[in-house]
Each structure stands twice: as structure tokens, then as C-alpha cells.
Amino acid sequence: MSAAIRHVTISGRVQGVGYRYFVEHEARSRDLEGWVRNRRDGSVEAVFSGPAEAVTAMIAACRRGPSSARVEALRDESGNPDMLNLREASERFSVLRTV
Template structure:
């Protein structure tokens, strides 16, 4: 993996509206590595890794999400390879269990 890693938390009405599936589809379409999961507090958490401009575009898209979502906030911070490696071996972009 070359580029950047970003750890992203999305809040609003983002669970029960297909948000994780939307993230998975859009990240794969952009060729990004990483993962997405729900959090028990109602937010969605993701890690995106890849070229800086493509990761930034994905984060921007997360502010819109699927049409059934209502995004209140997208918090993006520097990520780490340890976070990226929470996905299973051989997975490019994964769904992780809720935490």
C-alpha cells in the first residue's frame, strides 16, 4: 500500500440505511484498501488507504452517503497500519463486526 491511511467516523442517520454497503461499494470502485463497521453509539467507522487524492475524494463522498442517510458529521484523522490491518488477511476492503 502506498499513499495515506485515514481513520473516519461518520455520525447522523447512518445505520439501517445501507451506509456500510454504500461505503464498501464506493471504496472498492475507487480501488481503496480498508474496512467499514457500525459502532454501538450509532456511528459508522471506516479506514481508507490509498493515494491521497482518492482517499480525500472518498471522505468527501462520505459527507453525502447513500440517499437514505443523513450525515451530520465526518471526522477524518490520520490512520495507522495497525488499524488498516484489522481486516482479514487477503481482504482488500472488508466489513468488520460492530464494536
């Protein structure tokens, strides 16, 4: 089973609707590593690391989002292992502060 690291940025109505906590729950249920955070421009940014199939399913979940969100666009790019260093040291998946 191959591993993947993906960096995604989601835009639309994705702040103030529980989107980060939706992402956290979905990522943890798939046993993924990474993080999610709001950006000051109104988007949400996340990094996912794990089995390629689980990461692909996670990105599909991000395209849907929670019922109160409206995802207008999702940019999906290759990530690198250094991006995982932003998460909290004791956590596999972290909700980070807004940047």
C-alpha cells in the same frame, strides 16, 4: 503520487440505511484498502488507505452517503498502517462486525 491512511467516524442517520455497503462499494470502486463497521453508539467508523486523491474523494463521498442516510458530522483523522490489520486477511476492503 502520495499515499494516505485516514480514519473517519461518521454520525447521523448512518445505520440501517445501507451506509456500510455504500462505503464498501465506493472504496472498492476507488481500489482503496481498509474497512468499515457500525459502532454501538450509532456511528459508522472506517479506515481508508490508498492514493491521497482517491482517499480524499472517498471522504467526500462519505460526507454525502447514500440517499437514505443523513450525515450530521464526519471526524477525519490520520490513520496508521496497523489499523489495516483489522480487515479480513484475504480482502483489500472489509465490512467488519459492530463494536
